[in-house]
Amino acid sequence: MAAISREEVAHLARLSRLAVTEEELDMFAGQLDVILQSVAQVGEVAAADIPPTSHSVPLTNVLRDDVVTPSLTPQEVLSGAPDAEEQRFRVPRILDEDVAS
Amino acid sequence: MTDLTRLNAVDLAGLVANGDASAVEVTRAHLDRIGAVDDRVHAFLHVDSDGALAAARAVDERRAAGEELGPLAGVPVAVKDVLTTKGVPTTVGSKILEGWRPPYDSTIVERLRAAGTVMLGKTNMDEFAMGSSTEYSAYGPTRNPWDTDRIPGGSGGGSAAALAAYEAPLAIGSDTGGSIRQPGAVTGTVGAKPTYGGTSRYGLVAFSSSLDTPGPCARTVLDAALLHQVIGGHDPRDSTSIPAPVPDVVGAAKLGASGDLTGVKLGVVTEFTGEGAEPGVMAAFRESVEALAKLGAEIVEISCPHFRYALPAYYLIAPSECSSNLARFDGVRFGLRVGDDGNRSLEEVMSLTREAGFGPEVKRRIMIGTYALSSGYYDAYYGQAQKVRTLITRDFTSAFEQVDALISPTTPFVAFPIGARTADPYQMYLADLFTIPTNLYGGPAISVPCGLSDGLPVGLQIMAPTMADDRMYRVAAALESSVGAFTPPAL
Numbered sequence: 001m002a003a004i005s006r007e008e009v010a011h012l013a014r015l016s017r018l019a020v021t022e023e024e025l026d027m028f029a030g031q032l033d034v035i036l037q038s039v040a041q042v043g044e045v046a047a048a049d050i051p052p053t054s055h056s057v058p059l060t061n062v063l064r065d066d067v068v069t070p071s072l073t074p075q076e077v078l079s080g081a082p083d084a085e086e087q088r089f090r091v092p093r094i095l096d097e098d099v100a101s
Numbered sequence: 102m103t104d105l106t107r108l109n110a111v112d113l114a115g116l117v118a119n120g121d122a123s124a125v126e127v128t129r130a131h132l133d134r135i136g137a138v139d140d141r142v143h144a145f146l147h148v149d150s151d152g153a154l155a156a157a158r159a160v161d162e163r164r165a166a167g168e169e170l171g172p173l174a175g176v177p178v179a180v181k182d183v184l185t186t187k188g189v190p191t192t193v194g195s196k197i198l199e200g201w202r203p204p205y206d207s208t209i210v211e212r213l214r215a216a217g218t219v220m221l222g223k224t225n226m227d228e229f230a231m232g233s234s235t236e237y238s239a240y241g242p243t244r245n246p247w248d249t250d251r252i253p254g255g256s257g258g259g260s261a262a263a264l265a266a267y268e269a270p271l272a273i274g275s276d277t278g279g280s281i282r283q284p285g286a287v288t289g290t291v292g293a294k295p296t297y298g299g300t301s302r303y304g305l306v307a308f309s310s311s312l313d314t315p316g317p318c319a320r321t322v323l324d325a326a327l328l329h330q331v332i333g334g335h336d337p338r339d340s341t342s343i344p345a346p347v348p349d350v351v352g353a354a355k356l357g358a359s360g361d362l363t364g365v366k367l368g369v370v371t372e373f374t375g376e377g378a379e380p381g382v383m384a385a386f387r388e389s390v391e392a393l394a395k396l397g398a399e400i401v402e403i404s405c406p407h408f409r410y411a412l413p414a415y416y417l418i419a420p421s422e423c424s425s426n427l428a429r430f431d432g433v434r435f436g437l438r439v440g441d442d443g444n445r446s447l448e449e450v451m452s453l454t455r456e457a458g459f460g461p462e463v464k465r466r467i468m469i470g471t472y473a474l475s476s477g478y479y480d481a482y483y484g485q486a487q488k489v490r491t492l493i494t495r496d497f498t499s500a501f502e503q504v505d506a507l508i509s510p511t512t513p514f515v516a517f518p519i520g521a522r523t524a525d526p527y528q529m530y531l532a533d534l535f536t537i538p539t540n541l542y543g544g545p546a547i548s549v550p551c552g553l554s555d556g557l558p559v560g561l562q563i564m565a566p567t568m569a570d571d572r573m574y575r576v577a578a579a580l581e582s583s584v585g586a587f588t589p590p591a592l
Contacts, residue, residue: 004472008472009468012468012471012472013464013468014452015471015475016424016455016464016467016468016471017428017431017448017451017452017455018452018455018456018459018464018467018468019449019452019453019455019456020456020464021456024461024464027461028461028464028465028468031465031525031526032465032468032469032472034525034526034527035416035465035469035526035527035530036469036472038413038416038527039413039414039416039417039469039473039482039486040413040481040482041410041413042410042413042414042417042482042485042486042489043481043485044410045407045410045485045488045489045492047485047488047489047491047492050488050491050492051488051491052484052487052488052490052491053487053488053490053491053494053541054311054487055311055341056297056298056311056494056541056542056543056567057297057298057341057343057543059298059340059341059343062340062341064337072204072205076204076205077204079202079204080201080202080203080204080434080435080436081433081434081435082432082433082435082436082437082438082441083438083441089433089434091433091447092441092443092445092446092447092449092450093446093447094446094447
């Protein structure tokens with residue numbers, strides 16, 4: 001039985017903000033199915049009482065001293081931006097036109 | 102006249118320090134070598150000749166002024182394109198960052214510059230460090246100098262190939278699931294993954310933040326240790342950086358080179374010596390284990406029962422973290438933007454940008470991660486993988502109560518032909534079968550050349566406890582002193 005359907009892969013692509021093509025969906029559906037069926041092996045391990053590990057370094061609340069240090073200039077920060085205006089990143093419209101107007 | 106490109110870093114540094122060769126001469130020799138062979142190897146994505154020569158001149162001037170130079174001053178280094186370099190293109194092997202020139206240096210690169218090393222350029226890699234062959238680079242594969250029809254490993258295939266092709270004596274890699282060690286193994290070079298948190302991730306383009314570890318690549322164990330010493334240590338700009346000094350890796354490499362391992366107890370990982378590895382790899386490994394025993398090491402078998410679940414756990418944890426980390430590539434602050442025609446919405450432009458900018462393996466991992474983290478699947482996939490990670494860590498801590506270090510082959514197979522594993526992504530994942538447990542645990546591990554199988558290099562992996570990086574260098578240097586180096590055929 002397939003672990004994941006073509007429709008589910010299309011949904012994942014939307015959630016992931018990937019405008020995948022129909023051909024890619026065909027390819028990814030099969031490949032993701034193989035991968036998910038393989039990684040599902042973790043379910044074989046009896047681990048109900050085992051605490052999860054998110055990180056190997058036992059450090060918590062690492063804070064720096066609250067002192068001013070040099071940082072990048074606005075020009076440097078914006079130097080790689082696809083579009084910039086008035087020291088800001090310029091983005092495509094976020095709201096629908098009828099809402100915006 | 103000595104061919105400077107054939108010398109090790111420690112010898113090149115000696116020549117520069119004594120005035121027997123200038124840093125500019127050393128740098129020119131390597132730039133010439135890159136010019137002569139890199140069209141066949143494709144280890145580099147960007148060669149910064151001007152920057153390298155300027156850095157070399159600065160070293161020569163400092164020496165002329167009587168300043169004391171560091172142990173690697175004047176030595177060229179190749180840097181994996183995953184680390185930001187101020188003003189020098191940084192692509193992570195991806196089209197989504199094509200042409201990006203970062204406004205700042207990563208900590209690793211900052212330390213390399215401060216040490217007087219000379220950055221030659223940026224090396225090829227699987228896109229976003231996701232892959233085991235460098236075939237997933239958006240800029241074409243790197244080729245293995247041992248056989249240019251074969252892969253150089255990945256994701257850091259460019260760094261390893263640059264060493265094996267004598268284009269650079271030192272290189273930097275990053276290891277999330279084996280991306281330093283596996284390329285080292287299949288190119289006959291040395292690759293070390295430091296303890297997680299022992300080297301700074303500041304300016305390392307993130308793939309899987311709880312696993313990503315930058316580290317040294319070299320042709321000898323001592324060179325790797327010298328580089329480790331330069332780049333390692335606490336960095337306040339990385340909140341997971343360990344606030345402790347770098348273990349004495351250089352001293353350990355020198356101690357190991359004496360060839361005496363008396364009193365050292367090594368555990369052969371039972372789970373990694375059965376099926377799964379090629380016969381030629383196992384034969385070279387077994388011979389090396391005998392060599393280690395002859396050097397005085399006590400060898401025992403150690404079972405790590407949860408290691409067999411490391412690969413599936415990793416391929417849930419790493420994609421989950423990647424799906425979150427790569428959300429920053431949205432066409433707003435840096436890199437590519439596609440489809441911004443004044444009519445499309447931000448979300449449409451974002452989706453078109455990511456579709457055009459990411460390659461298939463990156464897309465697969467983003468979607469796997471999105472799946473594993475989604476409600477309804479989280480507990481069965483990501484949550485369960487995190488619990489398995491705990492059990493793997495316990496396997497390590499229990500093993501290190503019995504032995505000083507664990508050993509295994511670095512990879513199940515030697516360099517495979519280009520194209521052999523790209524059709525089935527899971528077959529590619531198997532290349533990291535033996536390297537992944539260490540990443541989940543967070544400890545250090547090193548791959549050192551241990552033999553040949555059908556004329557192709559085999560690596561032996563030494564895994565040590567967290568913050569005992571020195572231990573693996575000692576064992577690696579001892580093995581190196583016994584089996585020697587392996588030189589690829591002329592290109």
